[in-house]
Amino acid sequence: MFHFARNLVTATALFGAALGTSANAADLIISTGLGKPHPWVGAHMDPFADAIEKGSPDVKFTRFYAGELVGVGKELDALTSGTIAVAAPLLAPYHEGRFPLSDVTQLPAYGTDSPMVTRAFQKLLDSDVAIKDGKTFYQYEIADKGIRAWALGATAPYSISTVKKVLREPADFSGTPLRAGSALHTIMLEKLGATPVTLPGSQAFEAASRGTIEGLVIAISDWPSYSLQQLLRHSIVDVSIGHWESYLAISDAAWNELSEEQKALFDKTARDVAASNAQEWETRLTKVKDESIAKDGGEFTSINTLSDAMKQHIEKAAADTWVAWIEKTEANGHPAKATAKLYAELIQAEGGTLPAGVADYLAK
The missing domain is CATH 3.40.190.170 (Bacterial extracellular solute-binding protein, family 7)
Known part of the structure; x- marks a missing residue:
């Protein structure tokens, strides 16, 4: 139907x-x-x-x-x-x-x-x-x-990208002002220890140029929509802050x-x-990354090459974000857990992987 x-x-x-x-x-x-x-x-x-x-x-x-x-x-x-x-x-x-x-x-x-x-x-x-x-x-x-x-x-997957600051260890997130484009991004950044700054994409360039924010949660393929390829240099990839x-x-x-x-x-x-x-x-994602590397010295660091402490910090924040979003939305009377469970089944059937501990939480 x-x-x-x-x-x-x-x-x-x-x-x-x-x-x-x-x-x-x-x-x-x-x-x-x-x-x-x-x-x-x-x-x-x-x-x-x-x-x-x-x-x-x-x-x-x-x-x-x-x-x-x-x-x-x-x-x-x-x-x-x-x-x-x-x-x-x-x-x-x-x-x-x-x-x-x-x-x-x-x-x-x-x-x-x-x-x-x-x-x-x-x-x-x-x-x-x-x-x-x-x-x-x-x-x-x-x-x-x-x-x-x-x-x-x-x-394309949303990533954490910064202008100057390189995020290598968990402490690097502490207090760092990063743009969040949605309530869920805000949750993730809070779990990482960063300071979320809620902004539409259209305001991100000016905020990053002035140093109001150190970076953004945004899809790399969307950088040209807001001229951000002129600014962003360091990105953590191979973990999706959702789509x-x-x-x-x-x-x-x-x-x-x-x-x-x-x-x-x-x-x-x-x-x-x-x-x-x-x-x-997806095509734009590849193109933007290639151009950033070739023209601007952009760096795209896989989560799998980060220190164990940093990788575990991000993975825990990702899992905690599922729990926080579900419990907050359920508290407002909406069936977030049933929705998340159904979506999790659908995205896993497509080949995606959940953060560790999420499947157990959804099964309770």
């Missing part, structure tokens, strides 16, 4: 015209809060819209970029109010409290890449396993919000204007473009 998550909203509010003249014709507003250089724009939003317009000539998109119409964290309200029809992407972690379980892919793991996480997250959305009160993940997290949603291509996932979303109102053939096209295209987008994240 397919789950569709989308928010197509009438163009009437902005253009004085109806969403579509029939179930076979629609003029849809698609919006992103991100700039064109971002992989979720040039390698996701635009290819998705292009493929839909090619596959169904009666569907046309009016495209808005870089927050021209709707800023980051405002996508859900824009969908349900009719300001836009499609959010590409809807960045769930910036909608505080409204998608309490969608951060699950940001839990630390080993041996994961973007395609693996993309497949696992879409399987989580498609799963018929109940996580609370007979509701699946999709029913709990998405279905009552007036939208239909699909997984994006997950980012950022979120949604391509269309409103229920807009969805209902589409024909069955168009709905099938939306579903297939969303899945296909997410898969190709995931591969683009």
Whole structure:
């Protein structure tokens, strides 16, 4: 059974015209809060819209970029109010409290890449396993919000990268100000002993340039989106501080204007473009690393080459992050443990590895 998550909203509010003249014709507003250089724009939003317009000539998109119409964290309200029809992407972690379980892919793991996480997250959305009160993940997290949603291509693994300071031993983290992009990153940095500084990616360059932060938790393949390749020199790799996932979303109102053939096209295209987008994240990861090494003297240090004390410190922080996120989210009334257990099964089936002790904790 397919789950569709989308928010197509009438163009009437902005253009004085109806969403579509029939179930076979629609003029849809698609919006992103991100700039064109971002992989979720040039390698996701635009290819998705292009493929839909090619596959169904009666569907046309009016495209808005870089927050021209709707800023980051405002996508859900824009969908349900009719300001836009499609959010590409809807960045769930910036909608505080409204998608309490969608951060699950940001839990630390080993041996994961973007395609693996993309497949696992879409399987989580498609799963018929109940996580609370007979509701699946999709029913709990998405279905009552007036939208239909699909997984994006997950980012490449998030890593800890610094400008000048080299993190070699556990004490090097102590008090070090590092950018956190989400609540889960904040937990991980606290467990490491660093000082988390919550900032959107768009503010990271200035903060790192001024020395307000020593470095960031961010996907290496995303450095060019924010010109960070000019600054970051030292990265710890081969441990993922999770992967950022979120949604391509269309409103229920807009969805209902589409024909069955168009709905099938939306579903297939969303899945296909997410898969190709995931591969683009991996391609960019290799390219950015190679260019950083060749041009800027960048260093990428495997966790497996660090001292035993440092490796154990990071591994313990990774495991403790699972526990802290689950217990905090459960305390707020949400089925975080059931969600984490299901996601853990899915990511392990893809070839990923959990931090030591997590499997035992989830089995209790």
